């Protein structure tokens with residue numbers, strides 16, 4: 001799920017055309033290159049692609065080698081302390097490149113940029129541009145100011161909609177699976193979370209814009225779309241007649257697009273798992289049976305302290321209803337251990353909830369106090385206790401994942417082949433349940449959805465063979 005690491009190189013974008021009526025620039029201009037490193041969630045991956053699109057229009061081609069870049073962008077994550085600290089160490093490593101190449105510009109984008117603003121330039125003067133997630137459409141203009149020698153810090157929440165100004169992502173090469181942001185920001189204010197501060201208030205994109213982007217992706221060869229939002233199931237975008245649509249209604253409309261075969265969405269809040277969305281899991285074949293539904297804790301006392309506004313029992317009953325609609329649903333979740341005030345009994349309640357749900361996959365974290373959030377000032381659980389609880393929880397989650405994978409052996413699944421495997425003659429794709437599946441298959445099956453029998457479960461993937 002995490003996207004740490006440089007974006008893979010895409011084919012160079014086409015050279016920018018001169019605007020109609022403008023004089024063609026005949027002097028050969030060296031193509032400029034941009035390197036983007038993406039941290040954190042899938043929304044950052046999507047944002048990085050949109051930034052590459054905005055920069056391609058200004059003549060920047062992507063590179064996967066920071067040494068040859070004219071612009072280095074770190075698209076950052078602020079969700080936990082380690083994530084933010086990684087950014088400062090990476091900036092420290094990049095600084096010498098600037099000594100070798102004085103024209104090199106370094107930019108920090110994403111949630112650390114939003115949260116830290118000016119502080120980044122103070123702490124690491126090699127940084128030229130700091131740009132928050134709401135102002136990516138202004139990136140080309142901000143770069144021009146940086147090229148003129150200004151230190152640029154742009155972390156406003158502007159009135160205009162950035163999606164209207166950002167060109168569509170332009171990754172070259174055939175993609176079969178793509179992200180599409182439909183909702184951004186969060187109004188829930190969980191006591192541990194920086195998202196409401198870094199990504200701002202909940203905002204849904206209008207239905208027509210989402211459908212148009214989906215149609216364009218499908219025309220480019222995409223067969224699977226994952227709808228993204230920090231609170232994606234709270235989606236309430238304006239429909240064509242001005243009335244708001246729910247996520248379920250949006251999913252059903254997307255399912256009408258010919259050539260779009262799979263729809264997923266992430267991340268959801270239990271309280272926004274509406275009846276129509278649960279029903280869509282029963283009625284819509286294109287909606288995949290994998291659901292990431294974070295609960296964070298199994299203790300009602302801690303859930304209250306976290307401001308989650310639901311109990312452990314609410315969550316368990318919800319999972320039951322979801323499984324009644326779609327019995328083979330693979331459940332995924334997020335957990336935080338060592339939230340302020342968490343006792344041994346609270347932690348035991350989390351372990352009990354995990355046993356009851358039976359996750360196919362899950363993410364778990366030690367609580368990390370984030371400046372400016374309500375829980376940061378509360379009395380903290382000792383680090384050693386957090387570490388012990390995390391290890392215990394992860395052992396159980398890993399065992400559940402192993403069992404869920406073992407249960408696939410002998411079953412037939414449909415795999416959408418996405419890329420070549422590590423071994424010659426192999427392709428890798430995803431099953432309906434989001435398991436990575438390695439199969440010996442001809443390259444011609446790339447981009448196809450094919451029936452596969454699972455033959456083996458490996459540590460983080462499955463192996464299978466084509467069904468004749």
Ligand code: 5AD
Nearest residue numbers: 079192193294334335365366367368
């Ligand atoms: N400390 C630890 N984990 C956190 N998460 C969010 N904020 C924090 C924090 N301060 C986790 C939650 C969330 C996931 C994206 O990151 O589990 O669902």
Ligand code: SF4
Nearest residue numbers: 186188189190193195
């Ligand atoms: Fe953060 Fe999710 Fe809670 Fe919103 S719902 S505050 S994004 S954890």
